[in-house]
Amino acid sequence: xxxxxxxxLDELRERIRVAGITIAEHRLAMVRKLLADALAPxxxxxxxxxxxxxxxxxxxxxxxxxxxx
Amino acid sequence: xxDEIAYAGIRDLGxxxxxxxxxxxxxxxxxxxxxxxLDPALHAFVTLTADRALDDARAAEAxxxxxxxxxxxxxxxxxxxxxxxxxIRTTAGSALLAEWIPDEESTAVRRWREAGxxxxxxxxxxxxAFGIQFPGHRFPAARNPWNLDHVPGGSSSGSxxxxxxxxxxxxxxxxxxxxxxxxxxxxxxxxxxxTYGRVSRAGVMTLSWTLDHxxxxxxxxxxxxxxxxxxxxxDAADPASSPLPVGDYLATLRRGVGxxxxxxxxxxxxxxxxxxxxxxxxxxxxxxxxxxxEVRDVRIPSLHAAHSFLLILMAEAFAYHExxxxxxxxxxxxxxxxxxxxGALVTASEYTQAQRIRAxxxxxxxxxxxxxxxxxxxxxxxxxxxxxxxxxxxxGFPRSNxxxxxxxxxxxxxxxxxxxxxxxxxxxxLSGRPFxxxxxxxxxxxxxxxxxxxxxxxxx
Numbered sequence: 001x002x003x004x005x006x007x008x009l010d011e012l013r014e015r016i017r018v019a020g021i022t023i024a025e026h027r028l029a030m031v032r033k034l035l036a037d038a039l040a041p042x043x044x045x046x047x048x049x050x051x052x053x054x055x056x057x058x059x060x061x062x063x064x065x066x067x068x069x
Numbered sequence: 070x071x072d073e074i075a076y077a078g079i080r081d082l083g084x085x086x087x088x089x090x091x092x093x094x095x096x097x098x099x100x101x102x103x104x105x106x107l108d109p110a111l112h113a114f115v116t117l118t119a120d121r122a123l124d125d126a127r128a129a130e131a132x133x134x135x136x137x138x139x140x141x142x143x144x145x146x147x148x149x150x151x152x153x154x155x156x157i158r159t160t161a162g163s164a165l166l167a168e169w170i171p172d173e174e175s176t177a178v179r180r181w182r183e184a185g186x187x188x189x190x191x192x193x194x195x196x197x198a199f200g201i202q203f204p205g206h207r208f209p210a211a212r213n214p215w216n217l218d219h220v221p222g223g224s225s226s227g228s229x230x231x232x233x234x235x236x237x238x239x240x241x242x243x244x245x246x247x248x249x250x251x252x253x254x255x256x257x258x259x260x261x262x263x264t265y266g267r268v269s270r271a272g273v274m275t276l277s278w279t280l281d282h283x284x285x286x287x288x289x290x291x292x293x294x295x296x297x298x299x300x301x302x303x304d305a306a307d308p309a310s311s312p313l314p315v316g317d318y319l320a321t322l323r324r325g326v327g328x329x330x331x332x333x334x335x336x337x338x339x340x341x342x343x344x345x346x347x348x349x350x351x352x353x354x355x356x357x358x359x360x361x362x363e364v365r366d367v368r369i370p371s372l373h374a375a376h377s378f379l380l381i382l383m384a385e386a387f388a389y390h391e392x393x394x395x396x397x398x399x400x401x402x403x404x405x406x407x408x409x410x411x412g413a414l415v416t417a418s419e420y421t422q423a424q425r426i427r428a429x430x431x432x433x434x435x436x437x438x439x440x441x442x443x444x445x446x447x448x449x450x451x452x453x454x455x456x457x458x459x460x461x462x463x464x465g466f467p468r469s470n471x472x473x474x475x476x477x478x479x480x481x482x483x484x485x486x487x488x489x490x491x492x493x494x495x496x497x498x499l500s501g502r503p504f505x506x507x508x509x510x511x512x513x514x515x516x517x518x519x520x521x522x523x524x525x526x527x528x529x
Contacts, residue, residue, distance in 0.1 A: 012414070019413040021394075027407045033465045034411050038383065041374035042422045050425045 005043040007036040072526065075103055075235030076288065079144050079295045082238065086133050086143050093133070093143030097126040097187050100145050104189065104236050107529055110217060112209045113231040115150050116158050117190040125187040132185060141299050142185035146239045149225050150191040151198055151274040152178050152283075157188075161274050162196040162224075164207045165393060165400040175272025176307070177241055177283055177300045184299040189237055192227025198243055198276045199224065199386060200405025203460060210456070213255060214527035215493055219453040222255035224248040228286045229256035234529045239296045242286045245276045246382060247449075247471030249284050250483035250498060255453035257485045257494030257525065259513070260286040261293045262471075264504050265478030266311035268297070269304035277385040278309075280378065280475045289523055290484060290513040294318040297506060313504055321507050326515045327361035329508070332441030337372035338470050342450040349487030349495045350447045356519050357445070357512070367437050367444070369473075371429045378472045380415050380423040387412025404462050427476045434477045438502045443512050446470055448483040448496035470498065480506040482513045485522035494522075 012032050016023055023031055074096065077085075085091040101119050108114050122145070129143035148154060151161045155174040160166050174182075182188070193211050195201050201223060202210040211226040213219040214234040221230040225242035229252025232240055242249035244262040253260030261284045268283045275281060285296035298318050304310045333354065339347065354364050387394070390401075390409050398406055437444070449470060458464070474481040479500045486497035497516065501509040517523055 015414040019410075021410050021413050022398075023407060023410055024403075027403075027462070030404070030462050030465065031407055031411050031414070033463065034379070034383075034408065035414055037465060037468075038377060038379035038415075039419060041377040041426060042380065042419050045374065045422055045426065047422060047425070050429055 005040060007032055007039060072235060074099065076526065077238070078289050079140060079238060079292045082144060083140055083142065093126040093129040093187060094123065096143070097122050097145060097189070100189060100236060107234055107236065110212065111214060111230050111234055111529070112211045113192050113227040113234065113236060114147070114190050115160060115162070115193045115208055115227065118157055118188055121157070122187050122189045129185050129187060137185070139185045140295050141181065144186050144238050145189050146181060146186045147189050147192045147228065147231055147237045148178055148241045149228050149243060150194045151243060152241050153272040154178055154191065157191060159191065160208070161198070162194040162202065162208055163401070165397065173272060176269035176304045178272065180300050181241075181296075186239070192231050192240060195224035195226060196402050196405045197274065197390070198245060198248055200402050200408055201459060203402060203404060206402050213453050214529045215257060215453070216491070219455050219493065220255065220459045222252035222453060225252045225260075225286060228252060229258060232256065232258045232286055232288055233527050235526070238287065239292060240286045242284060243273055243276075244282045244284060244475065245280045246378065246475055247469050249282070249286055250448050250471045250481065250496075253286060253483040254448040254496030255494065257522070257527070258286060258288050259290055259293050259482070259484045259523070260284070261297060261506070261510070262474065262481045263297060263301065263506055264311070264480045266309045267480070267504060267506065268300050269307040269310050271304055271306035275389050277382040279385065280382055282475065282478075290482070290510055290517050291322060293482070294322055294510050294514075311504070316507050318507050318510055321511050322514045324511055325361060326357055326512050329362045329443060329512055330441040331357060331362050331364045331443050331445050331512070332367035332437060333364065333445055334369050334372065334437070335366045336368050336370065337375065337473070338446040340450075340468070342447055343452070345487075345489050346447050346450065346452070346495050350497060353486040353497045353516060354445065357516055360515050360519055362512070364445075365441070367441060369430070369433045369437055371426065371433050372473055374426045375430060375473045375476065376468050377423040377426050378476050379466055380419055381427065383408065383412035384415040384420045385412070430473060431477050434473075434479070442501065442508055444500045446498045448498040452489045452491070452493035452495060474500050479503060480509050482509045484513050484517060486516075486520070487522060488525070
């Protein structure tokens with residue numbers, strides 16, 4: 001059974017097609033490794049386990065400690 | 070000119086200028102001659118600005134005669150070639166920009182100019198701060214003064230090489246995943262990535278908006294403090310610029326490390342680290358302990374996912390370069406082009422998850438920095454690699470000890486802490502709370518004063 005975390009060559013080709021870009025055949029292995037390494041932590045992530053801690057908007061008053069220019 | 074003058078620090082040069090033992094014009098002429106002699110082998114400079122440098126030096130000399138006390142007056146510097154310089158060619162290490170001469174300058178360039186520095190020229194950057202120059206590229210890659218067969222690190226490669234070779238006293242760098250600290254580590258110098266928002270990025274070419282930092286590189290911690298002082302501060306032209314007041318980075322530099330709590334994150338940062346780097350790092354911790362710091366182990370569990378930073382970098386870099394990549398792809402170096410195009414393959418969901426991981430890393434790191442004042446790690450797991458290894462296009466983008474601090478935006482310093490058996494520099498990384506550059510610099514300065522690594526010179 002295929003590893004769900006693996007980025008297959010077929011999946012890579014499909015992503016390239018959807019993005020509408022061209023990547024030379026002899027660079028596909030490099031791109032696959034680059035993307036697969038970067039994706040590994042995300043694919044291993046249980047997205048429900050991370051709290052949404054990023055505020056959508058954050059206001060800082062102009063009067064709060066403005067210094068420099 | 071003696072090597073001693075080529076490697077003199079900012080305070081020393083300023084004192085000698087004011088005693089009339091040296092003049093900025095003489096030092097500038099001597100450094101221009103040194104660049105002419107050494108740079109053909111190093112390839113640190115991409116554009117030499119000799120006339121401008123001599124004009125700057127004469128202006129500094131006149132100001133010194135009138136009693137001007139600015140500390141950077143007459144100090145020779147160079148700018149990484151992604152900093153826009155008015156009237157001076159700016160290439161970003163790329164064929165895309167051809168012979169572009171901007172009619173504007175970056176905020177950091179202006180601030181150093183207004184501080185009285187002498188601009189010797191522009192130093193090479195990896196192409197658009199992301200792709201190493203492969204053989205046949207428009208510009209040859211800079212070489213490491215400690216061993217010309219090895220890389221000087223990147224992307225601020227020219228800044229690192231020029232400083233290590235005694236060609237300049239200070240240089241600008243930019244750091245998206247370690248591009249200030251990597252060259253500092255590989256070249257045996259000091260580099261400071263300030264807090265995100267502390268130094269303006271206006272007029273500096275973008276690689277990745279949420280990860281890009283600008284900062285100083287020098288040969289000592291004290292020189293970094295002087296250079297940071299002149300470039301830090303709010304700038305309305307950079308949306309990420311912080312309005313918080315700038316501290317006095319020199320005032321607290323010599324206060325020592327008595328009572329400072331140093332945390333060593335034992336997870337993530339020691340995977341794959343060479344034995345001699347582990348040894349040098351632990352010796353550095355012992356030195357800091359001896360100086361009065363309290364050192365203890367800590368853990369930041371979410372760091373195991375830190376390599377997802379590359380999804381953020383590549384997606385944002387593609388967004389910045391998309392139009393040129395689609396219309397003029399042939400003007401990008403081949404490996405850089407594929408790296409940038411990989412950003413088009415990251416889905417919106419994956420980018421968002423990477424940002425959520427980042428938020429978790431930020432939260433855990435902030436919690437840890439309530440218990441300790443500074444985090445210490447090896448800057449890189451290995452010393453500088455050879456060009457033969459670096460030029461393998463299948464190398465990918467190795468996991469980095471520096472990237473976590475781009476994700477968190479924390480002020481982070483790299484400084485020499487030893488040498489490998491093969492004679493290559495090793496480096497200590499110190500990171501602190503947001504906008505506490507003064508603390509990081511103070512710890513680094515105390516370590517530097519207790520050791521002599523920064524006084525070694527490469528065999529150029």
